[in-house]
Amino acid sequence: MSRASTSSYSEVKLVVTVVHNFLTPLASPFTTPPHGHGSRAIALIPAGTTVATFGGLGLPRHEFDMYPSERRSRSIQVNLDLIFLGPQAREPGDSINHSCDPNCGMRNATSVVTMREVEEGEELTFDYAMSDASNYDEFDCNCNSVLCRGTVRADDWKLEPLRHRYAGYFSPYIQRLIASEKRGALLTKNDVELLMSSYDKDPVRALTQSLRKVFGMPHATWHTLIERVEHDAARRSLLFAHDEVSLDQLVSLLNETRGAGL
Ligand SMILES: [Zn+2]
Known part of the structure; x- marks a missing residue:
């Protein structure tokens, strides 16, 4: 390739745009100053239409928390410790607002579907x-x-x-939580006795068995169970690291709350 042709090639501005999110062409995003965003139908949208799909960067919670709040607000949780962080710049599919009386629901972990017919001009919400x-x-x-x-x-x-109201419209992750809650059970006197007798030998193993029963998650890992039981990030890290004092506090909590759930 000659020098001249290389030079002319370099002058071509190649712009690649990767779109993470999808919004149906039957809807259009709108902005309400100063910071409001949303999407509304620009034509009649039949029930059962996939209107938006969310993509983005899949991150565990502790990494997700390091991003700016505006971007975090454009995200969707797909599993206990996996959140899809919205793209850096807002895309049309990013703007589906919450409503306590929505016209859409979740079709799967990342797609939004109309639960009923949506009239032209109506805002899309889930x-x-x-x-x-x-x-x-x-x-x-x-x-x-x-x-x-x-x-x-x-x-x-x-x-x-x-x-x-939303039966059939929860994401798979929430459906799993609902199912596990139904399977979950309070610890009996025998369970607690077993926990206390095996705790000194192998505290993490003993606690894992008890928490699996409480949360109805028979195969859950220590990591998953701690995500469920402890919402404070600092205390969670201590439990992940098998900190002795934190493990003792957890076993006391299980002992005290026997019969009352966590
Ligand atoms: Zn509301």
């Missing part, structure tokens, strides 16, 4: 309780629907009315 069970995106809600619960919290998926 309930964040359908997909998120971590406290990274809790807020006071003013969606103004008659069903508004006032706050959106990490454990809203536990609310019985929502479970009925």
Whole structure:
């Protein structure tokens, strides 16, 4: 290749845009100053239509927490310790707001589907309780629907009315949580005796067995169980590292809460 042709090639500005998120062409994003974003139908959207799909960078919680809050607000949780962080620049598919009376639900871990027919001009919304069970995106809600619960919290998926209303529209992750809760059981007197007698020999193994029963997760790892039991990041790290004092506190907690759940 001659020098001249190399030079002319280098003048071509090659711009590659990678889109992480999808928004149906039947909807369009809008902005409400100063910081509001959303998407609304620009035509009638039939029930059962996939309207948005979320992508992004898959991160465990401790890495996710290091990113700016604006970007973290454009994210979706797909597993206990896996969150898809939204792309650096906002994309059309990033703007599906929460509503306590939504017209959409989750089709799978990352896709949003209409639960009913959506009229032209209606805003597309889903309930964040359908997909998120971590406290990274809790807020006071003013969606103004008659069903508004006032706050959106990490454990809203536990609310019985929502479970009925959104049956079939929770993400697989939340469905697993609901199933594990149903399988979960309180520790009996015998369970606690077994825990205490085997604790000194191998505390992590003894606690793992008890927590698996409490959470109804028979194959869960220590890491997964601690994610469920401890929400404070610093205390969680100590338990991951098998810190003796933290393990002792956990075994006391299990002993004290016998029959009352965690
Ligand atoms: Zn609300």
